[in-house]
Amino acid sequence: MQTGTKISAVAHGLLLSWAFLGGAFRSDPLPFEVQDVTMISAEEFDRIAGRSAASEAQPAPEPTAEPAVEQRPDPVSESVPPKARPEPTPPPPPPAPEITPEIAALVPEPPSPPQRASERIAPEPVAPPPPEARPDPVEREQVTPEAQADTPQEAQDATAPEEAAAEIVTEAEETAVLAPTRSPRPAARPPRRPTPAPETAPASETETATDTATETAAKTEDAVTAALTEAMAGARDATPAAPAAPSGPPMSAGEKEALRVAVSSCWNVGSLSSDALATTVVVAVSLSQDGKPQGETIRMASHSGGSEAAAKQAFEAARRAIIRCGAKGFDLPVAKYDHWRNIEMTFNPERMRIK
Amino acid sequence: MKSIRTLILACTVAAVAGCSNSYLDDTNSVDLGGSGVGGAAGSSADPRSPAYFQEAIGDRVLFAVDQSTLDDAGRVLLTAQADWLMSNTDYTAVIEGHADEQGTREYNLALGARRANAVREYLVSRGVSGARLKTVSFGKERPLEICSAESCYAKNRRAVTVLAGGLTG
Amino acid sequence: MTRFLLCFLLGWAFVAHSAAAQDGGPLRIEITEGVIEPMPFAVPDFVPDSPAATEVASQIARVIAADLAGTGLFREIPAEAHIGRVSDFNAPIQFADWKAINAQALVTGAVSSSGDRVTVRFRVWDVFSGAELGNGLQFAGSRDGWRRMAHKVADAVYSRITGEGGYFDSRVAFVSESGPKNDRKKRLAIMDYDGANVQYLTDSASIVLAPRFSPSGDRVLYTSFETGFPRIYVLDVGKVQRRVLESKEGTMSFAPRFAPDGQTVVFSLEQGGNTDIYIMDITSGGTTRLTSSPSIDTAPSYSPDGSRIVFESDRSGTQQLYIMPASGGDAKRISFGQGRYGTPVWSPRGDLVAFTKQNKGRFHIGVMRTDGREERLLTASFLDEGPTWAPNGRVIMFARETKGARGETTLYTVDITGRNLRPVRTPGGASDPSWSPLQN
Numbered sequence: 001m002q003t004g005t006k007i008s009a010v011a012h013g014l015l016l017s018w019a020f021l022g023g024a025f026r027s028d029p030l031p032f033e034v035q036d037v038t039m040i041s042a043e044e045f046d047r048i049a050g051r052s053a054a055s056e057a058q059p060a061p062e063p064t065a066e067p068a069v070e071q072r073p074d075p076v077s078e079s080v081p082p083k084a085r086p087e088p089t090p091p092p093p094p095p096a097p098e099i100t101p102e103i104a105a106l107v108p109e110p111p112s113p114p115q116r117a118s119e120r121i122a123p124e125p126v127a128p129p130p131p132e133a134r135p136d137p138v139e140r141e142q143v144t145p146e147a148q149a150d151t152p153q154e155a156q157d158a159t160a161p162e163e164a165a166a167e168i169v170t171e172a173e174e175t176a177v178l179a180p181t182r183s184p185r186p187a188a189r190p191p192r193r194p195t196p197a198p199e200t201a202p203a204s205e206t207e208t209a210t211d212t213a214t215e216t217a218a219k220t221e222d223a224v225t226a227a228l229t230e231a232m233a234g235a236r237d238a239t240p241a242a243p244a245a246p247s248g249p250p251m252s253a254g255e256k257e258a259l260r261v262a263v264s265s266c267w268n269v270g271s272l273s274s275d276a277l278a279t280t281v282v283v284a285v286s287l288s289q290d291g292k293p294q295g296e297t298i299r300m301a302s303h304s305g306g307s308e309a310a311a312k313q314a315f316e317a318a319r320r321a322i323i324r325c326g327a328k329g330f331d332l333p334v335a336k337y338d339h340w341r342n343i344e345m346t347f348n349p350e351r352m353r354i355k
Numbered sequence: 356m357k358s359i360r361t362l363i364l365a366c367t368v369a370a371v372a373g374c375s376n377s378y379l380d381d382t383n384s385v386d387l388g389g390s391g392v393g394g395a396a397g398s399s400a401d402p403r404s405p406a407y408f409q410e411a412i413g414d415r416v417l418f419a420v421d422q423s424t425l426d427d428a429g430r431v432l433l434t435a436q437a438d439w440l441m442s443n444t445d446y447t448a449v450i451e452g453h454a455d456e457q458g459t460r461e462y463n464l465a466l467g468a469r470r471a472n473a474v475r476e477y478l479v480s481r482g483v484s485g486a487r488l489k490t491v492s493f494g495k496e497r498p499l500e501i502c503s504a505e506s507c508y509a510k511n512r513r514a515v516t517v518l519a520g521g522l523t524g
Numbered sequence: 525m526t527r528f529l530l531c532f533l534l535g536w537a538f539v540a541h542s543a544a545a546q547d548g549g550p551l552r553i554e555i556t557e558g559v560i561e562p563m564p565f566a567v568p569d570f571v572p573d574s575p576a577a578t579e580v581a582s583q584i585a586r587v588i589a590a591d592l593a594g595t596g597l598f599r600e601i602p603a604e605a606h607i608g609r610v611s612d613f614n615a616p617i618q619f620a621d622w623k624a625i626n627a628q629a630l631v632t633g634a635v636s637s638s639g640d641r642v643t644v645r646f647r648v649w650d651v652f653s654g655a656e657l658g659n660g661l662q663f664a665g666s667r668d669g670w671r672r673m674a675h676k677v678a679d680a681v682y683s684r685i686t687g688e689g690g691y692f693d694s695r696v697a698f699v700s701e702s703g704p705k706n707d708r709k710k711r712l713a714i715m716d717y718d719g720a721n722v723q724y725l726t727d728s729a730s731i732v733l734a735p736r737f738s739p740s741g742d743r744v745l746y747t748s749f750e751t752g753f754p755r756i757y758v759l760d761v762g763k764v765q766r767r768v769l770e771s772k773e774g775t776m777s778f779a780p781r782f783a784p785d786g787q788t789v790v791f792s793l794e795q796g797g798n799t800d801i802y803i804m805d806i807t808s809g810g811t812t813r814l815t816s817s818p819s820i821d822t823a824p825s826y827s828p829d830g831s832r833i834v835f836e837s838d839r840s841g842t843q844q845l846y847i848m849p850a851s852g853g854d855a856k857r858i859s860f861g862q863g864r865y866g867t868p869v870w871s872p873r874g875d876l877v878a879f880t881k882q883n884k885g886r887f888h889i890g891v892m893r894t895d896g897r898e899e900r901l902l903t904a905s906f907l908d909e910g911p912t913w914a915p916n917g918r919v920i921m922f923a924r925e926t927k928g929a930r931g932e933t934t935l936y937t938v939d940i941t942g943r944n945l946r947p948v949r950t951p952g953g954a955s956d957p958s959w960s961p962l963q964n
Contacts, residue, residue, distance in 0.1 A: 472797025
């Protein structure tokens with residue numbers, strides 16, 4: 001098994017380097033790339049629209065592409081964006097089953113779907129009419145978010161099965177039994193399926209891909225995915241972390257995503273000023289090998305968008321998130337310790353802002 | 356409510372007797388009386404009495420939602436009011452404008468003023484001296500009917516001509 | 525579709541790649557999703573320096589906790605759940621005890637009392653990082669003023685955690701209401717923002733409307749029917765002395781508000797059925813007319829810098845919101861949604877205008893940017909009306925009246941996000957709130 005694993009790891013490494021280096025390989029590390037992509041895909045949408053009908057079965061309900069929605073606030077686009085980001089795309093089989101439970105989890109929030117719709121549409125002026133029901137005083141507040149501008153996010157908490165969402169619901173519940181709309185600000189986005197696959201290889205292929213090439217890419221992809229997954233799984237069991245250089249394969253997207261979600265679930269922006277909500281802070285932290293953040297290492301690496309004072313509050317909220325959710329150690333692969341020993345987390349509240 | 360009406364009637368009667376300033380003393384009294392039942396015995400039979408003005412002629416006109424224009428019925432009634440005022444020159448009047456509760460406070464105050472003024476202008480156009488007519492608006496502060504339904508709102512959107520004793524200096 | 529996938533994969537490639545490329549550098553992740561929930565905090569009873577201070581020490585802690593919890597941004601962990609005790613203000617905090625109950629913020633304090641003087645000291649702690657937020661602070665005052673001291677502590681705590689000013693040490697002027705709808709008694713009253721310490725400023729002999737605080741909180745403008753006709757009065761809150769402002773015979777004046785200079789009053793004047801906006805120098809009584817349309821122009825409110833005035837007008841045919849220069853002149857309409865808009869109030873931060881909206885038989889309190897963008901409705905009911913801003917521009921108070929013959933008015937507060945709608949406890953009915961600035 002050991003040998004097999006090693007072989008697999010080596011093969012995997014080769015595959016990766018081929019993937020990276022083979023495709024004219026640029027190194028801009030900005031995570032924002034994700035958003036760019038979604039924007040592109042939004043453009044694509046119109047062209048795709050016709051075809052995508054077939055793929056309707058896809059993980060549609062996911063809230064997705066913010067930029068897309070912003071650009072085209074008309075109702076139609078609403079139903080669309082979901083397709084705009086078929087994250088779990090290539091390996092379609094797993095997503096399908098997973099999604100169902102997600103939706104099921106949402107069911108307990110009956111009012112949500114309709115509200116969301118109206119929220120999203122509402123550009124500025126017209127607020128949707130309040131429901132006929134004559135709720136008792138306390139309840140009425142709900143109409144609120146209707147006119148809210150940064151609506152797309154709202155959609156997300158609709159689908160957010162995260163515990164945070166649950167809490168907001170309970171709070172809202174006191175005030176919101178009959179109310180049509182609820183939940184002012186978005187809750188955490190549902191953790192993405194930690195798609196093990198799409199990793200790097202297929203992507204870089206596509207980088208240079210032409211239309212003709214795509215088909216091949218799509219085909220290879222499955223194979224590659226499988227290989228990668230296997231390789232990584234192997235790598236995980238295997239190696240004790242070599243203290244020297246970055247050991248083990250790089251963090252997978254899924255692993256990073258899991259960390260992101262873990263921190264997100266403790267990042268409470270509910271008590272931040274509007275100024276602080278307009279401030280992005282980059283927080284550096286060092287973790288011990290058991291995944292626990294080392295309190296004294298937490299510092300603000302940089303901030304942008306707000307005053308010093310606002311940055312301080314924003315940093316404090318970020319620090320609380322890291323310490324609280326890391327109290328029992330983040331779930332990170334020990335084998336890759338050197339990859340996550342030092343972390344820089346960018347806390348960007350743009351989408352959580354209420355202005 | 357009844358007592359307020361009685362009070363007003365008493366005031367008016369007192370005013371006739373020469374107590375000319377009294378109508379301003381009870382500043383928050385608003386004519387809440389309906390136009391139905393006769394109040395002070397016998398007086399409504401006297402066409403020169405305020406009770407006659409109030410009940411036989413009618414002291415109020417009603418308005419449509421958010422409107423201050425007079426309808427035909429209103430003009431007919433105001434014509435009769437003007438005639439009465441022309442032949443009973445001892446009286447002055449304060450025209451009170453009111454609005455229903457469906458509106459914001461300031462706006463309703465302004466809307467009531469429009470209504471009162473519409474009545475005033477009509478009376479003036481029928482020959483009543485403007486010096487005898489004052490206007491005031493209560494906005495939505497003094498509804499006549501208190502249900503939250505159109506049947507009540509319709510009666511609250513009104514301008515009431517409240518008689519008072521002779522001209523004061 | 526394939527193309528589409530490509531784009532997507534491309535995206536992932538970059539992301540994944542970025543990590544791989546950071547050879548030896550820190551792992552970088554971006555968090556863009558968080559949660560919004562009240563932050564759990566604990567305020568154990570403050571430590572009294574003597575038995576005489578025991579009661580007030582506990583009361584102060586209770587008021588602080590109520591202030592914070594009342595914002596909806598914080599959730600108090602009740603004393604029963606506390607594991608730790610704070611019996612010495614200067615002793616090190618046992619953070620583990622507070623972490624264990626998930627208190628994220630901790631307020632500790634001490635109260636000393638000598639004669640009529642009470643001194644309050646406090647500190648705010650970020651439990652999970654073990655850091656103190658800001659430095660210890662102390663307030664001193666007379667025993668009677670303990671509530672204000674508590675509000676001041678709460679303001680400081682709020683401000684240190686959220687980064688924005690508090691609003692607890694403030695007062696609200698309002699109209700106290702009693703009696704049936706068709707014979708409602710109205711009195712001018714003033715109270716702490718949380719409904720405590722109600723004082724009446726007028727009797728109920730005359731209808732009084734819409735008190736408005738001066739920028740320094742020392743005076744209140746209001747409209748009264750004392751003479752039988754609506755006129756504007758200014759009342760010194762401390763001395764409870766009032767005087768009527770100049771007005772012309774045969775006109776009605778109402779809807780007054782102070783300019784930020786505290787010297788100019790903007791108001792509506794009705795003459796011959798037409799209502800326009802005027803300003804008056806409160807000392808000299810000299811007036812200037814700002815609008816002259818044959819429409820209802822009313823409910824003016826200054827921008828915090830005093831340069832502009834937002835008001836409502838039905839010049840377009842229905843009530844809508846407009847902004848004009850403080851000297852009058854061209855008014856620009858800012859409300860374009862369905863329905864009617866009235867009672868605009870400029871936020872103390874200057875960025876938003878709160879308003880009352882009527883649409884399809886219901887009333888809403890809402891906010892919009894000063895150019896009319898981003899309208900957001902915060903409430904909906906049979907009758908919501910008359911928003912007023914908390915000093916920090918984060919919370920709005922307004923009056924809600926229930927339907928029907930026995931309809932009652934109640935004050936409510938709501939966060940500008942639309943969350944945390946709560947009634948304000950007042951003795952009897954209350955309407956027309958006006959929130960004071962923070963007290964000194």
